[in-house]
Amino acid sequence: MYTLEQLQSLWNKGKYIQVLKGNNDLSKLVLKTSTSSCEIYIHGAHITSFKTNSVEHLFMSEKSGFQDMKAIRGGVPLIWPQFGNGKIQTHGFARNCDWEIHKALVDEKTQSVQIEFLLRNNEYSEKVWNCNITSGKETINNFHTIYRVTLHPDFLDLEFDVKNTSTSPSSNDNILEFQLAFHTYYQISNIENVYVLGLDGREYIDKMNGHKITKEVNDKVQISNETDRVYLNVVPTQSIGKNYQPLQLIDNGSKTSITLTYDYQSMPDVVVWNPWIEKSKKMEDFGDNEYQNMICIEIGTINTPVKLSPNQSFQTKHSILPSNKSSL
């Protein structure tokens, strides 16, 4: 475990990258370009702020704890290797543990700043997360995971790479199986003012209605009650018979929009979540009325987990592109 001073001497890069003391004395990285900024906690490799032209795009709960082994509420929690409930803790452990800083790069030509985090199997993961193997005996999952965050002057790139580092000779054994989601909380003027484009005609698992598979019939998806849906295969296809509409969050209150692009092959699912009134009251680390100022649009691979044989790798990418105010 590095001290703040050690992290600063290793990773500070002039005006572009600074390691600072964040909430509850946890260390955070502050990335800056001429027009944008981003803050990332080492705890969970958790992005807590992304601004372009001084406008904040991410919602953070005022009641979020910043505690060891707990997730931060808001920003971009990284959900890996499990989404929701399952064999290990809800939404996996990547959001609850400290990541290693692996690389820091400043590209003056493209005006971008990049941080690379690394997570490998560790004492904790080895205790809680075993492989499914065919030969009977359970073994630990061996993995090498890279999370790359690149801040550009007007958008943010998130890349996630996983390698199964098991040395098992049999490809049927030691399969690394996981789900993944970028569980992003967007800051909005008010839930009444927003809608999501790009989901029309898609099927979704409606977690508020017994996981019923339902077809989205709205061009504009608006939220007016507790919403918890996993949209499936949100991949552009000809069969829809309409022009391709990218996934977009429109806020008519602030007159802004955010376009979300992602690698459809590796991350075909999109979650839309808002806890609404009753659930907000039950969540300890979330304000009673904060549901009005956030919406989660989560890109991931949830319905079909990824399975990697020993030595196989997985790579994916997601970008968050805010518009200029004038574009609406």
Ligand SMILES: O=P(O)(O)OC[C@H]1O[C@H](O)[C@H](O)[C@@H](O)[C@@H]1O
């Ligand atoms: O409270 P958390 O573990 O962070 O989960 C918050 C929410 O995350 C996702 O969006 C799930 O679809 C929801 O079912 C869950 O309530």
